[in-house]
Amino acid sequence: MHTSNNLKKLPPYLFAEIDAKKQELRKKGVDLIDLSIGDPDLPTPKHIIDAICEGAHDPNNHRYPSYNGSQEFREAAAIYLKNTKNVVADPDKEILTLIGSKEGIAHIIFACTNPGDVVLVPSPGYPVYTSASIIAGCEVFEMPLRKDNDFMPDLKAIPKDKLKKAKLIFINYPNNPTSATATDEFYKEVVEFSIKNNLILCHDAAYIDIAYDGYRSPSILEFDGARDVAIEFHSLSKTYNMTGWRVGFAAGNKDILSALGKIKTNVDSSATAAVQHGGAVALESSQDCVKEACKVYQKRRDVLINGLNGKGWKIEPPKATFYVWAEIPEKTDSRTFAAKIMEKTGVVITPGVGFGIAGEGFVRFSLSYPTARIEEAVQRISSL
Numbered sequence: 001m002h003t004s005n006n007l008k009k010l011p012p013y014l015f016a017e018i019d020a021k022k023q024e025l026r027k028k029g030v031d032l033i034d035l036s037i038g039d040p041d042l043p044t045p046k047h048i049i050d051a052i053c054e055g056a057h058d059p060n061n062h063r064y065p066s067y068n069g070s071q072e073f074r075e076a077a078a079i080y081l082k083n084t085k086n087v088v089a090d091p092d093k094e095i096l097t098l099i100g101s102k103e104g105i106a107h108i109i110f111a112c113t114n115p116g117d118v119v120l121v122p123s124p125g126y127p128v129y130t131s132a133s134i135i136a137g138c139e140v141f142e143m144p145l146r147k148d149n150d151f152m153p154d155l156k157a158i159p160k161d162k163l164k165k166a167k168l169i170f171i172n173y174p175n176n177p178t179s180a181t182a183t184d185e186f187y188k189e190v191v192e193f194s195i196k197n198n199l200i201l202c203h204d205a206a207y208i209d210i211a212y213d214g215y216r217s218p219s220i221l222e223f224d225g226a227r228d229v230a231i232e233f234h235s236l237s238k239t240y241n242m243t244g245w246r247v248g249f250a251a252g253n254k255d256i257l258s259a260l261g262k263i264k265t266n267v268d269s270s271a272t273a274a275v276q277h278g279g280a281v282a283l284e285s286s287q288d289c290v291k292e293a294c295k296v297y298q299k300r301r302d303v304l305i306n307g308l309n310g311k312g313w314k315i316e317p318p319k320a321t322f323y324v325w326a327e328i329p330e331k332t333d334s335r336t337f338a339a340k341i342m343e344k345t346g347v348v349i350t351p352g353v354g355f356g357i358a359g360e361g362f363v364r365f366s367l368s369y370p371t372a373r374i375e376e377a378v379q380r381i382s383s384l
């Protein structure tokens with residue numbers, strides 16, 4: 001059986017060990033608390049499900065959707081950007097529907113690079129930046145996100161030879177897995193840097209609305225010059241608990257979006273029309289449901305951090321995302337530590353190294369699990 005040479009270059013799946021251990025413990029009847037999964041446990045709000053059902057009954061939605069996404073959905077995305085970020089975007093040229101942001105993130109690499117080009121990716125980071133770059137035959141340069149730089153990449157440290165060959169840079173704030181937010185200074189710097197170095201700037205904004213303590217995460221499109229070089233990936237998955245429905249959108253530079261659209265026209269036929277109808281209702285309606293979900297995550301965040309701090313852990317409460325990125329309180333590596341916690345307590349957490357070498361020394365807790373179970377996880381870990 002033949003597979004592509006690039007497919008063979010994909011790094012080994014670092015969570016395989018954890019998955020096997022999870023299965024083994026489950027078989028033994030261990031009551032696992034799985035805080036390794038970044039998938040909201042909260043249901044999709046009713047008004048959105050009702051709209052999807054209504055859309056499903058409309059025979060117009062039983063036919064192929066339009067390639068760029070429905071007019072209704074793209075207009076709703078423009079309304080959302082205006083209402084929440086004060087960004088004005090043309091729904092016809094500056095917004096493109098995605099089947100969840102993951103496919104857009106992967107396809108943009110195929111649209112805008114050639115084999116041998118360098119793609120600049122954050123490390124630790126969402127694995128798709130790297131895997132899609134490898135499948136496209138690109139070279140990946142990892143920009144470390146270090147604690148002493150508040151988990152923002154040091155753009156000045158990118159070697160000149162890599163920068164010369166670089167075509168695309170990914171950033172992601174609020175960040176998975178570090179839960180860090182970026183400063184306005186960083187957004188301005190990365191826009192200027194991308195203009196100067198002729199880079200396409202891709203901002204992954206999957207967690208842009210999951211925020212606490214009054215924090216508001218900006219869109220990169222709010223910053224001067226961004227529209228010349230940037231596109232931003234939005235996901236309805238985390239904002240409206242819609243991971244299973246598969247819908248998102250990209251917004252920003254019209255030429256970059258047109259290239260992405262060209263790839264998509266040739267490999268898919270856009271998101272399900274009824275789901276786009278529900279997505280439009282989500283984006284246009286009151287955002288109170290998002291605030292309610294954030295309140296739930298904030299409570300869980302506090303339960304976890306207040307419970308672990310003082311017991312050897314020193315965790316800063318994140319301002320955004322539903323993850324907690326915690327420095328390991330022992331002198332050991334993140335895989336050994338996560339395996340020990342699972343073995344001894346049944347609590348599953350993700351070793352930081354799984355997100356890239358620079359994630360070593362940390363573990364990630366996901367807050368997408370019922371509050372009572374997070375309380376129990378804290379008790380189990382604290383009693384170690």
Ligand code: PLP
Pocket residue numbers: 038099100101102103126172175176204206234235236237243247248
């Ligand atoms: N970006 C980041 C940082 C993520 O963590 C995820 C999913 O976990 C995605 C993008 C993709 O989300 P979706 O394809 O559901 O929109």
